[in-house]
Amino acid sequence: MNIRFYNARILSLENDTSITGGELWVQGDRISYIGKQKDNDIKWDRQIDVESDLLMPGFKNAHTHSGMTFLRSMADDLPLDRWLNEQIFPREAKLTGEDIGYCTKLAILEYLTSGITSVFEMYLDPKVIDEACVESGMRCVQVGGINNFSQSLGYLEECYEELNSGSSLTSFMLGYHAEYTCSKELLSGLSKLSHKYAAPVFSHNSETSSEVQGCIERYGLTPTQFADSLGLFDHGGGGYHCVYLSDEDVEIFRKRKLSIVLNPGSNTKLASGIADIRHFLDAGINLAIGTDGPASNNCLDMFREMFLVTGLSKLREKDASAVDAADVLIMATKGGAKAMGLFDCDCLAEGKKADIIRISLKDPNMQPLNNIAKNIVYSGSKMNVKMTMIDGVIRYEDGKFFIGQDPDEIFSYVQALADRLR
Amino acid sequence: MNIRFYNARILSLENDTSITGGELWVQGDRISYIGKQKDNDIKWDRQIDVESDLLMPGFKNAHTHSGMTFLRSMADDLPLDRWLNEQIFPREAKLTGEDIGYCTKLAILEYLTSGITSVFEMYLDPKVIDEACVESGMRCVQVGGINNFSQSLGYLEECYEELNSGSSLTSFMLGYHAEYTCSKELLSGLSKLSHKYAAPVFSHNSETSSEVQGCIERYGLTPTQFADSLGLFDHGGGGYHCVYLSDEDVEIFRKRKLSIVLNPGSNTKLASGIADIRHFLDAGINLAIGTDGPASNNCLDMFREMFLVTGLSKLREKDASAVDAADVLIMATKGGAKAMGLFDCDCLAEGKKADIIRISLKDPNMQPLNNIAKNIVYSGSKMNVKMTMIDGVIRYEDGKFFIGQDPDEIFSYVQALADRLR
Numbered sequence: 001m002n003i004r005f006y007n008a009r010i011l012s013l014e015n016d017t018s019i020t021g022g023e024l025w026v027q028g029d030r031i032s033y034i035g036k037q038k039d040n041d042i043k044w045d046r047q048i049d050v051e052s053d054l055l056m057p058g059f060k061n062a063h064t065h066s067g068m069t070f071l072r073s074m075a076d077d078l079p080l081d082r083w084l085n086e087q088i089f090p091r092e093a094k095l096t097g098e099d100i101g102y103c104t105k106l107a108i109l110e111y112l113t114s115g116i117t118s119v120f121e122m123y124l125d126p127k128v129i130d131e132a133c134v135e136s137g138m139r140c141v142q143v144g145g146i147n148n149f150s151q152s153l154g155y156l157e158e159c160y161e162e163l164n165s166g167s168s169l170t171s172f173m174l175g176y177h178a179e180y181t182c183s184k185e186l187l188s189g190l191s192k193l194s195h196k197y198a199a200p201v202f203s204h205n206s207e208t209s210s211e212v213q214g215c216i217e218r219y220g221l222t223p224t225q226f227a228d229s230l231g232l233f234d235h236g237g238g239g240y241h242c243v244y245l246s247d248e249d250v251e252i253f254r255k256r257k258l259s260i261v262l263n264p265g266s267n268t269k270l271a272s273g274i275a276d277i278r279h280f281l282d283a284g285i286n287l288a289i290g291t292d293g294p295a296s297n298n299c300l301d302m303f304r305e306m307f308l309v310t311g312l313s314k315l316r317e318k319d320a321s322a323v324d325a326a327d328v329l330i331m332a333t334k335g336g337a338k339a340m341g342l343f344d345c346d347c348l349a350e351g352k353k354a355d356i357i358r359i360s361l362k363d364p365n366m367q368p369l370n371n372i373a374k375n376i377v378y379s380g381s382k383m384n385v386k387m388t389m390i391d392g393v394i395r396y397e398d399g400k401f402f403i404g405q406d407p408d409e410i411f412s413y414v415q416a417l418a419d420r421l422r
Numbered sequence: 423m424n425i426r427f428y429n430a431r432i433l434s435l436e437n438d439t440s441i442t443g444g445e446l447w448v449q450g451d452r453i454s455y456i457g458k459q460k461d462n463d464i465k466w467d468r469q470i471d472v473e474s475d476l477l478m479p480g481f482k483n484a485h486t487h488s489g490m491t492f493l494r495s496m497a498d499d500l501p502l503d504r505w506l507n508e509q510i511f512p513r514e515a516k517l518t519g520e521d522i523g524y525c526t527k528l529a530i531l532e533y534l535t536s537g538i539t540s541v542f543e544m545y546l547d548p549k550v551i552d553e554a555c556v557e558s559g560m561r562c563v564q565v566g567g568i569n570n571f572s573q574s575l576g577y578l579e580e581c582y583e584e585l586n587s588g589s590s591l592t593s594f595m596l597g598y599h600a601e602y603t604c605s606k607e608l609l610s611g612l613s614k615l616s617h618k619y620a621a622p623v624f625s626h627n628s629e630t631s632s633e634v635q636g637c638i639e640r641y642g643l644t645p646t647q648f649a650d651s652l653g654l655f656d657h658g659g660g661g662y663h664c665v666y667l668s669d670e671d672v673e674i675f676r677k678r679k680l681s682i683v684l685n686p687g688s689n690t691k692l693a694s695g696i697a698d699i700r701h702f703l704d705a706g707i708n709l710a711i712g713t714d715g716p717a718s719n720n721c722l723d724m725f726r727e728m729f730l731v732t733g734l735s736k737l738r739e740k741d742a743s744a745v746d747a748a749d750v751l752i753m754a755t756k757g758g759a760k761a762m763g764l765f766d767c768d769c770l771a772e773g774k775k776a777d778i779i780r781i782s783l784k785d786p787n788m789q790p791l792n793n794i795a796k797n798i799v800y801s802g803s804k805m806n807v808k809m810t811m812i813d814g815v816i817r818y819e820d821g822k823f824f825i826g827q828d829p830d831e832i833f834s835y836v837q838a839l840a841d842r843l844r
Binding site for chain 2: 069076083106312371379415
């Protein structure tokens, strides 16, 4: 499809957060032109008057467990251990592959409403998730969630080979759930795999203080130091959450060029704490933002996460100037793309993948236009997302979904599942 | 107008957060029936199939300065003192009455998108604000913002008399900006006025620790103790923010039956701190929630505020079960109504005012239906607000506004104002 957007404000994020006016052309899955109006003889499938709204790169949700949608609001306001052991784990054990596919698609519907064009996914049954994303048109980088209870090293390698040779929309990275759910032997095996493929490794890392304490008791090292000692970071990678990193941990992240994926919504709802984002920024570490799964958040909304990244930092630092909103916008787009290895999807520029969203500037919360980029962070909402395009295909527009399946069918399936498992 | 809603889920909040099914009738400005379908011979102006969506009481935004919309995102990420003295005060000094009217209407448009059906307002030029609210159909309780620099006691009394004898949609309460902007003489005069009319008094209270420290240095008392010592709470009232209350302050709030209005979004963006909400709940104090003004937030969104009330409490208490979401929903509706004296607008019941919102349950973030009431707090968004009715009149429906003026005209006016004052 060839689609021409005209009368647009464009926040390309190629160099900074400045905004230009003009048009943007999409040919196939890529952006072919950004600039002033100019003559052309392209046969357009659609020409869209953007009516001075904003086009910008789609958000990268850099940590999530999409398949947990069936658990949304099934068990709120519980202490973390009871929530996990009594409410989450027993129900997850009953999921079938088909269940996970439908639950993932429900999450994808919500991602589209929040302008999310790619997800960094970790959940059960990677092959099913891959299929659901390809069918729905969602760009997805999966991370293996290997642990003592599920997903062997052999299965991980099989997924790595298979899912990296399939659709260009999806890929697979090495990863483990977390230090506290993996034996040293398992992680040593994973390190070998990482060296074999020269592949980065991701995992949950230092989400709670008790997790860090447990690792120190077991090995005399923090989770970051322990992973580094096993060679897990020799080819890069990073960590999710990272609320309780020591100065030495941050130095490892810096030295190994690792990414930190922030999950402020989940860390808030589960009372985990506030990450030291200013420290991370000062150390020059690549930062990305994720929603975490819908059971621990409960919504899959990058606007909420962006506000929390800057807001919670301000509270932590007791400084209203801490963590500038412009930096947060970079984390939610380019930072995520870098962590996920999506170097063709990080900004709007000629030759880049057409992962584009349209933000309405004619809703009251976006008026008046003073600093559009910062206001997206401070005031933006799902209601402002007029269109979400992934890989050159419009998947959401004016409240309607185009993912090859009727949303009502997805809602019904997941409702029946939730009713059965409640 | 007589409007019948049918096929509805109804979260009346009359007794608890349970949900019933059935229909709801509005005749004139009041609810005339809630229950199962039944025969009637009423001549309906409209009969609305709610399609199993949710009807619930509109949110009460219990602290705001609506007229500050022109400042939205004009000056983010600045320390509080520079923000106020360099960015806010000099620009506010240039506002005309007409400016304030248009800026207030821009805020009203946003309130409607967030399901807000009444506001507890404090800003410059109460008569202009009253007029803007009546014209737009927004229920508004204004509070005088008297201080050493504007609004004399005589003017306050004039507003009290005049604005309480006008439209039933609007009213006026006594109040002062804050201890640190008012002389003791001025507050003593206000206390006399409060006794003359047996009227409650509201003000900003203990928003920052330096404010509290300053008052202790001046009078040897906290702002709450000082106000109480002047008799300002003899007829009730309450405080906005209340981030830094002492145990003695909380006891005064309890004893005097005062309300606390929480402003977590503003307290976050301005790095003011996190209020001790669990303590307030344990003390049985009436709690309400407000957005504060759009310069310090920047959005006017009760969904964000509700999430922050429970989320920040969880972080503060290091306890994921702290401040149950069901309690938060009560604060955002009944708690606000109680603080504002809107006893006819607190819940959905026969005879109550028809301040009703419709929440779509067919958006992905509301699916599946596990605990609808809690999920509104954790996952709700402006995009879920399908309709906002105030005083029996639909003011917002399916993204369209019905406030007697073209939103584009309001946008244009405020944009020109912002451009002039930037």
